[in-house]
Amino acid sequence: MLGDLIASLREDDPRPAVLGARRGGRPVVRATRGDLHRLVTGYAAALHARGLVAGDTVGVAVRPGPRSLTVLLAAYHLGLRVAVLDPTAGPEVLLARLALARPRLVLADAAAQAVAGWAAPLARRAHLALPDLAALAPTVTIGRRLPGSAPALPPAPGPRPRGHDGEGDAVVVFTSGTTSRPRAVVHTRASLTAGMRLVHDLVRPAPDRPVLGGTFFVLVPSLAGGAPVALPAGGAARLVRQAARLGPQATYLTPPQLRAALAAGMRFTGRVYSGSAPVNADLLARVRQAGAQEAWGVYALTEVFPAAAVEARAKAAYEGEGDLVGDLLPGVRARTDDQGQLLLAGANAAHRYLGEEPHEWVATGDVGRAVDGRVVLGGRCKDMILRGAENIYPGLYEPALHVAGVELAVLVGVPAGDGDERVVAVVQPTPGVSADAVRAALRDPLQRMGAARPDAVVVADVPLAGRSRKPDRAAAARLAARS
Structure with missing residues (x-):
């Protein structure tokens, strides 16, 4: 699907691709599909010119938006492996993660670099911290530079380099662990694509109608379906105004975002999806009462995204013991181990943890069972x-x-x-x-x-x-x- 999206972009396509919101919630086009074409081509050419080849690792610390999206697509096009760097992890943890991933190049926007420099006191108050990236690996700035930032990596002119058409690692996402033993999920190009296709089939984006959501797993399937994506505005009041002006066909927000939006008077349109944290039946019912045609809870892990989904009416009707998180999505398999822990497998399952052997079954850490394709959870094993x-x-x-x-x-x-x-x-x-x-x-x-x-x-x-x-x-x- 990522390759299909890249191939579908045209330089002369003026249709909106990524939308933002002004203070009053009015939509603003942050990038057209033509802009995405130029950025993907330019960043692929720039990374290729730096000597990066398929299998190399790049670290990425860029805020969500058109540039982070196109950098990731350019890396995928070249067959590079992306290690996602999180500024909230703290400098010691990030040092350990970088030592494990060993990127040849770090791509960071000016804000991420400022956290380690002149803005460090402000960043600490905001619970953000990055080590001096340039001291760990060659670092370049994506987007506008600020004083003290690393040299810029602007999109390069010329044709797009030939793409990588083989297999290999696509992304490394750090999930937990300590400074002595970080833990990172490795998705291959195949598992990443399989997950994207499941999201596309679940959300069913129609062309030219906006989807509201900011994650990579929302952006790619929606854009591949021809739908523009609006990045959610910060703050519940702005988000409410944004949604009212957009009338999105589909919305993806986390449960805390949904609760805040409902408290601010949000009215929904189309289908609403929520995950990344437990989604209870009452929350989904309130979303439907606020106008949504359908309200879905999505069960997913970093290792298996997505795994199962349930619509509000089915969740409300469930009277058994435990939490019904939905029907397994096509191709996802489940079983329970001897301790009652739910295990998952499928084409969209991660290949391995970085530095460990490949695995077929992913241990979810959840007490659970799957009966006739329906998954019911009993909480976290450690809880x-x-x-x-x-x-x-x-x-x-x-x-x-x-x-x-x-x-x-x-x-x-x-x-x-x-x-x-x-x-x-x-x-x-x-x-x-x-x-x-x-x-x-x-x-x-x-x-x-x-x-x-x-x-x-x-x-x-x-x-x-x-x-x-x-x-x-x-x-x-x-x-x-x-x-």
């Missing part, structure tokens, strides 16, 4: 709570807490001082709903939870963490312990 002689997996019971008036809820274990744990529900009300109303709504669901019934309920905002703003269970447990 298990031990109370008395009972093993309690929060994910089996948390869906029962998501009643009307509850925006987010988690079950956490709090040390009881005798080696045992207390089970506490931390429940976040929907804006405008009182704590008393939430406790009243939870009375019957709590009675039905049997051995997993919480010892206490704390009504408070659920702490979030990470880029995808998932519930921070450790912080929630600390909150519960203080309450």
Whole structure:
């Protein structure tokens, strides 16, 4: 699909490709399809002129937008492997990751480089930190330079170099690990393409109608389908105005973005998709009530993107134990290991972890099962709570807490001082709903939870963490312990 997208771009095509939003939410064209053609061709020529060949690794630290997209497409065209660098990881972690990936060249925009230079004090306050990139590997600036930035790598003139038509690694995405042992997912050209095709078939983009979403997995399938992509505006109020002006055929936002948008009065059009963090039935129902024709929860991992999907009505109708995350997507296989952990495999599964042997099955870290192609989760393996002689997996019971008036809820274990744990529900009300109303709504669901019934309920905002703003269970447990 990436190759198909590159081949479909024409220099004289004036149709909008990547959209942004002005302060009032009014759409602005950041790049046409012709602009993308020129940038992909120019960056491919520039990287080729630097002597980079298929199989070489480049590090990329460029903010989402037309330049980051076209740099990634140019690298794919040449058969290069892209190591994605995250400025929020901290300098020590990034040093370890760069030492593992060993890029021949680092491509960074001026903002990423400024984090390590004159803007370091500001960056630390914003929880951003990069080491001195130029000291680790030859570094070039993508886009506008600022004082102190590395030399620019402008798009080069001339024809596009011949593309790589073989197999090989495509992208390295760091997911976890420590400074002593970073962990990175390696997708090949084949697995990346397979994942893109699954997204395309799930979203079904129609030509010339905008899609709202900012991830690479939204940009490529949408553009390949002929649809322009609007990068979500920052801030819920601006996002609401942007969506109202766009009327997108499809929207992809994370659960925290959806909750903030709903609180700001968002009205949806077309189909809405959400993932990267748990998506509960109540949230999807509220999205449909706010105008969406369909509201989908997408179950995906960095290693297997996407794996399963469920529409709001099917999720609401599920009455079994655990969290229904949907039907396996075509070609994705699932089984459960001896410890009850869900394993996944398929053409879109990562080839290996960097520095490790290839694998067929990916360990998800989730307690779960697949029955007749439907995946039901019981929570993270590491989140298990031990109370008395009972093993309690929060994910089996948390869906029962998501009643009307509850925006987010988690079950956490709090040390009881005798080696045992207390089970506490931390429940976040929907804006405008009182704590008393939430406790009243939870009375019957709590009675039905049997051995997993919480010892206490704390009504408070659920702490979030990470880029995808998932519930921070450790912080929630600390909150519960203080309450």
